[in-house]
Amino acid sequence: MKICGACERELPDGSFSVEQRARRQSIRRCEECVAAGNQLVLMKKGRTRSEEDDCPICQLPLPLDCKQWMFKSCCMKRVCNGCAFNFEAIKRGMRDCPFCRATMPEESQALAMVQSRVDAGDPVAMFTLGAKYHFGEIGLEKDATRAIELYERAAELGVKEAHFNLGVTYHEGTDVEKDTAKAVRHFEAAAMYGHVKARYNLGNMEFKAGKYDLALQHLLISAKLGCDESLSNVKRLFMAGLATKAAYAAALRGYQNAVEEMSSPDRDQAKAVCFWTK
Secondary structure, eight states: OEEOTTTOOEEOGGGSOHHHHTSOGGGOOOHHHHHHHHHHHHHHSSSSOOGGGBOTTTOSBOOSSGGGEEEETTTTEEEEHHHHTOHHHHHTTOOSOTTTOOOOOOHHHHHHHHHHHHHTTOHHHHHHHHHHHHHTOTTOOOOHHHHHHHHHHHHHTTOHHHHHHHHHHHHHTSSSOOOHHHHHHHHHHHHHTTOHHHHHHHHHHHHHTTOHHHHHHHHHHHHHTTOHHHHHHHHHHHHTTSSOHHHHHHHHHHHHHHHHHTOOHHHHHHHHHOGGGO
C-alpha cells in the first residue's frame, strides 16, 4: 500500500504507475489523480490559436475551411485566398507566390521542393509530404505506411496537423488498425496546440461516451475558436437541457468574434469569385 501525495489516500501498489511508485510521497500521484491533472492541462491549453495559424501576409487568423487558403510548396506557407488572389496584382500579370514571389512550380517541381525541405529537417515539409503520400497527390502513389512515418516525425517536432491526421487515421481505421486510445492521444496533443477540429472531435467522442460535461467543455473551446459545428452541438446540448443558456450565449459570442477576426474584404472578394471555395 502507498499513499498518494495529492488525494492522500492509501491505495494498493496497482493504483500507481511504476514511475509513480518510485517517487517520494509528496510528489507521488495515483493513476486517478494523474488522469485528473492531465485533464486539467488539456482544458487549459489550446484555448487560443497560435501565430502559426495566421496568414503570413495579412496577419489575420486563417479560416478553418481549408478551401479558404492555399499551401505554397515553394516557401511552406499557408496563405489565405484573400492574399493569394490579389486581383490588382493579377491584373498587372503577377501570378507568382504572394509570399516569396517564386514562380508557381509544376507538379514534379513541387515534389522536389517539398522533399528538399524534408531532407533539411523541416517538420512542416514532413507533414506535407506525409499528406501527399496519404492521399496520393503530386504524382505519388498512396502509401499509408510512409505517410504515418512522416506524420509521426512531424508530430514529434510539434506539428499539430500531423497529430490531427494521425488521430483521424487511427480513429477511422481505414489505412491502419483502428486504435481509439492512440486517436485520443493524438487529438489531445493537437488540441493542446490549438487545433480546432481536434478539439471538436474530442467533444464528440466524449459526448458519445456519455461524458456530457467534458464534451461541453471541449465544444465551448472550439466554438469560441470559430468552429460552426461545435456551436451547433452546444446549441443541441442546450436544447436537450445539458448546457445552460449562459454557456450557449458565451459560445455564440465567442464564435462571432472568431469569425469576425477571420474575415476581411479581400477574403470576401476571393470567396465570391472563386467557385471552388463555395
